Amino acid sequence: MKRIKSILICFSILMSFTVVTGCQTAQDSPVETLVNTVAIGCEKELKSYCSNVVVGEGRVLACLFSHSEKLSGRCEYALYDAAAQLERFIAGLSHVANECRNDIKQYCGSVRAGEGRLIECLNEKKDTISKRCSRAFKDVGLE
Numbered sequence: 001m002k003r004i005k006s007i008l009i010c011f012s013i014l015m016s017f018t019v020v021t022g023c024q025t026a027q028d029s030p031v032e033t034l035v036n037t038v039a040i041g042c043e044k045e046l047k048s049y050c051s052n053v054v055v056g057e058g059r060v061l062a063c064l065f066s067h068s069e070k071l072s073g074r075c076e077y078a079l080y081d082a083a084a085q086l087e088r089f090i091a092g093l094s095h096v097a098n099e100c101r102n103d104i105k106q107y108c109g110s111v112r113a114g115e116g117r118l119i120e121c122l123n124e125k126k127d128t129i130s131k132r133c134s135r136a137f138k139d140v141g142l143e
Contacts, residue, residue, distance in 0.1 A: 030089045034082045041078020045071055092140035096122075099136035103129045 039046065042064060049070070050063035064071065064079070071079075097104075100122055107128065108121035119142060122129055126137070 030085070034085055034089075037082045037085065038078050041081070042071070042075035045075045092142075096133075096136045096140055096142065100129065100133035103133040 045064060045067065046060070049067045050060055053059050053063045064075070096119070103122060103125070104118055107125045108118055111117050111121045122133065122137070123142070126134065
């Protein structure tokens, strides 16, 4: 029960943290990938218990949590997998933020953080950013 609760909390943080959607091209954004992981893995539970829930603000995850004792192993694994993906995603963003700190100040200082704006700004300046920052982009697959 505690494991499910912590997974749902982590995943709900993600849902309010849509960061990189603007810079993904051919592949799904990390948010879409995580949502799909849960939607597929918890399809039965979402239909059975949460079909009348209005999507947004973590309500669907709250619904799953309220039925946590009834979740299938497949759904529990999907939530666990989504939380692990989220952890990797956040670590990647943290790596880029650390490696690109000076570039963000220099080239994107006037850009308001959030909704992928800083990543988009750095992407637009990819010919002028430092090698260190450019390498971080490559490391996490943002280029």
